[in-house]
Amino acid sequence: DIQMTQSPSSLSASVGDRVTITCQASQDISNYLSWYQQKPGKVPKLLIYDASNLETGVPSRFSGSRSGTDFTFTINSLQPEDIATYFCQQYANLPRTFGPGTKVDIK
Amino acid sequence: EVQLVESGGGLVQPGGSLRLSCAASGFTFSIYWMSWVRQAPGKGLEWVASIKQDGNEKYYVDPVKGRFTISRDNAINSLYLQMNSLRAEDTAVYYCARGVSYYRYWGQGSLVTVSS
Numbered sequence: 125d126i127q128m129t130q131s132p133s134s135l136s137a138s139v140g141d142r143v144t145i146t147c148q149a150s151q152d153i154s155n156y157l158s159w160y161q162q163k164p165g166k167v168p169k170l171l172i173y174d175a176s177n178l179e180t181g182v183p184s185r186f187s188g189s190r191s192g193t194d195f196t197f198t199i200n201s202l203q204p205e206d207i208a209t210y211f212c213q214q215y216a217n218l219p220r221t222f223g224p225g226t227k228v229d230i231k
Numbered sequence: 232e233v234q235l236v237e238s239g240g241g242l243v244q245p246g247g248s249l250r251l252s253c254a255a256s257g258f259t260f261s262i263y264w265m266s267w268v269r270q271a272p273g274k275g276l277e278w279v280a281s282i283k284q285d286g287n288e289k290y291y292v293d294p295v296k297g298r299f300t301i302s303r304d305n306a307i308n309s310l311y312l313q314m315n316s317l318r319a320e321d322t323a324v325y326y327c328a329r330g331v332s333y334y335r336y337w338g339q340g341s342l343v344t345v346s347s
Binding site: 158160162167168179210215221226 | 265275276277278281290292326330331332333334335337338339340
């Protein structure tokens with residue numbers, strides 16, 4: 125199984141800050157990586173697919189990139205509504221696996 | 232508008248069974264892979280199972296193999312998850328999701344609690 129490690133597990137930042145979350149795959153997954161936002165008590169929401177493609181309707185302050193087996197998710201200017209837990213997920217192989225999540229809150 | 236509506240969750244004793252249903256609407260159900268993803272209370276997301284459009288290919292995460300069965304009825308746009316021999320560690324919100332790679336659409340989730 126492909127293991128997904130994600131860091132940090134939590135972070136606190138100020139409104140307007142740039143926030144970066146990293147996700148590392150245990151083996152090559154090409155660009156088969158997605159990012160989800162989950163607000164407390166809500167359903168996960170797809171933000172990024174194929175490592176860097178922004179889902180329709182998602183604000184452009186969210187972005188994703190890849191370098192080998194390392195993936196980066198960035199919020200360019202953190203907004204209060206971005207308080208959530210963010211998960212990465214690989215879909216190169218079965219079983220599909222998710223990172224453990226990064227909880228983002230406002231400082 | 233794509234809608235996925237789960238039902239069938241509840242409280243069940245260890246060793247018991249439960250069948251989850253997911254009613255799909257707003258898209259052509261029969262041309263999509265479908266999946267179940269679960270989330271234990273306060274924990275992360277775990278893919279559970281996926282089923283091909285015609286139901287002839289099914290895949291499961293190891294902890295549920297031999298106990299859970301994913302199925303679908305394209306005539307009535309419905310996805311199912313039959314869960315047998317339930318364990319405390321199966322306690323989770325179970326989400327129905329469209330697709331087999333990334334998941335653009337999710338249901339609201341159905342809580343399954345396994346406890347005596």
